[in-house]
């Protein structure tokens with residue numbers, strides 16, 4: 001998506017450890033006009049899917065997921081990072097390793113909000129190694145629900161997550177795929193579909 005790529009080129013900051021900072025429009029301050037365009041594009045890409053719910057993970061997926069949900073007219077459920085001591089039979093739970101902090105979290109969703117009837121679009125801001133998405137897919141499968149697809153704002157194509165998720169046969173659409181980024185020169189290159 002050209003608009004998003006241009007914004008990443010303009011305002012993205014490459015940090016050590018393969019981290020791309022987009023705090024000025026996506027992860028801290030949020031540009032809602034840009035989010036609306038991202039929502040429309042994901043609606044277009046998944047127009048043929050019977051999506052009745054959106055699932056994301058707190059915190060940084062929530063803003064995008066809400067704007068995407070407005071296009072689909074469906075509710076958003078966000079998976080919560082939980083203290084393991086609180087986990088009981090009322091929730092589906094999984095473990096996710098945070099890319100940015102390295103910590104392993106228990107992540108939960110109440111059984112009230114995902115059921116076997118649901119057709120779910122998973123939304124997140126970034127895809128790196130795929131841990132967050134694997135965890136979210138696991139939660140959906142625990143509920144017996146269907147993953148209709150996954151919509152990502154920024155995929156870092158040089159990390160392994162995209163390949164792993166696509167190899168599972170899950171439909172994954174990333175609005176921008178960064179193929180390489182160089183901290184020393186500030187250069188970012190994008191992958192373009194044929």
Ligand code: 5GP
Pocket residue numbers: 018019020021022027060097098099100124125126127128129130131132133156161
């Ligand atoms: P994964 O689980 O795919 O390794 O990483 C995805 C999660 O880590 C996303 O939910 C996102 O919050 C965070 N993340 C991964 N890479 C980056 C990055 O380069 N920049 C930012 N801001 N967050 C990232």
